[in-house]
Amino acid sequence: MEKLSIIKIGGNIIEDETQLLQFLKLFAAMDNPKILVHGGGKKASEISKKLGIEPKMHKGRRITDETALDVALMVYGGLANKKIVARLQSLGCNALGMSGADGNTIKAHKRPVKEMDYGFAGDVDGINADLITNLLHLGISPIFCALTHDQEGQLLNTNADTIASELAVGLSDDFEVTLYYCFEMNGVLRDVSDKGSVIKKIDSTSYQKLMSDGIISNGMLPKLHNCFHALQHGVNEVRIGNLALFEKGNPNYTTLTL
Ligand SMILES: Nc1ncnc2c1ncn2[C@@H]1O[C@H](COP(=O)(O)OP(=O)(O)O)[C@@H](O)[C@H]1O
Numbered sequence: 001m002e003k004l005s006i007i008k009i010g011g012n013i014i015e016d017e018t019q020l021l022q023f024l025k026l027f028a029a030m031d032n033p034k035i036l037v038h039g040g041g042k043k044a045s046e047i048s049k050k051l052g053i054e055p056k057m058h059k060g061r062r063i064t065d066e067t068a069l070d071v072a073l074m075v076y077g078g079l080a081n082k083k084i085v086a087r088l089q090s091l092g093c094n095a096l097g098m099s100g101a102d103g104n105t106i107k108a109h110k111r112p113v114k115e116m117d118y119g120f121a122g123d124v125d126g127i128n129a130d131l132i133t134n135l136l137h138l139g140i141s142p143i144f145c146a147l148t149h150d151q152e153g154q155l156l157n158t159n160a161d162t163i164a165s166e167l168a169v170g171l172s173d174d175f176e177v178t179l180y181y182c183f184e185m186n187g188v189l190r191d192v193s194d195k196g197s198v199i200k201k202i203d204s205t206s207y208q209k210l211m212s213d214g215i216i217s218n219g220m221l222p223k224l225h226n227c228f229h230a231l232q233h234g235v236n237e238v239r240i241g242n243l244a245l246f247e248k249g250n251p252n253y254t255t256l257t258l
């Protein structure tokens with residue numbers, strides 16, 4: 001089966017011009033078919049504050065009211081996505097910027113209101129694997145931002161870790177997919193203040209224990225949930241780490257298995 005790499009980069013890498021360029025050079029040099037998914041939550045909060053709009057969060061998740069959605073569209077779909085696409089083009093990678101509305105690639109619905117109303121937050125229903133596969137076979141690298149749509153004209157803000165996981169699941173019938181979560185840490189750490197404390201391997205059993213011991217917290221909780229969702233639905237391999245993920249022979253990252 002043909003190999004496919006899907007790489008998600010986190011907010012802190014996007015924020016740091018040097019790290020971003022270093023990452024994009026590595027991405028451009030990869031020769032398998034590849035997809036990039038980027039977040040930009042930090043940038044959205046920063047721009048929002050500059051516009052005099054205080055970002056609203058609940059338990060670390062953004063509440064996307066109408067104004068917050070406009071900011072998300074501008075920052076994720078515009079500022080972040082187009083900068084990355086232009087830089088990749090300069091590096092010889094034929095990148096194509098996408099939201100889930102483009103080519104109907106990611107279908108979603110507005111998250112139902114339960115104990116909390118997250119506003120225009122999208123939960124993914126499925127992806128258009130045929131179109132994405134065709135683009136990959138044309139030598140194009142789709143660059144997805146954290147936006148989906150409900151097919152009725154409503155754009156939705158969707159967690160970028162989830163988008164990466166759903167793309168990986170949806171494409172795993174056609175490709176042998178490796179899913180990479182690339183962020184500023186070397187991997188999942190036993191002690192967040194010690195960059196050297198990378199947990200090399202996590203399986204479903206140790207995952208439960210790491211959660212109950214409180215070692216996995218904050219942003220790492222949804223990230224690992226997305227990793228195991230991918231593994232349970234046909235994705236070949238999932239890795240978490242920083243740029244060392246892509247250095248041949250460097251095992252200093254976390255590999256997840258069922
Ligand atoms: N065990 C852990 N190992 C590494 N990071 C952790 C851990 N527990 C919590 N974190 C936090 O999770 C954050 C990453 O989550 P998040 O900010 O959502 O990622 P991203 O930048 O990819 O969107 C790290 O910056 C770190 O502060």
Ligand SMILES: CC(=O)N[C@@H](CCC(=O)OP(=O)(O)O)C(=O)O
Nearest residue numbers: 011039040041146157158159160
């Ligand atoms: C609904 C939801 O959670 N949307 C995220 C999308 C951006 C994102 O995922 O950015 P990072 O990967 O940089 O955190 C948000 O607005 O923060």
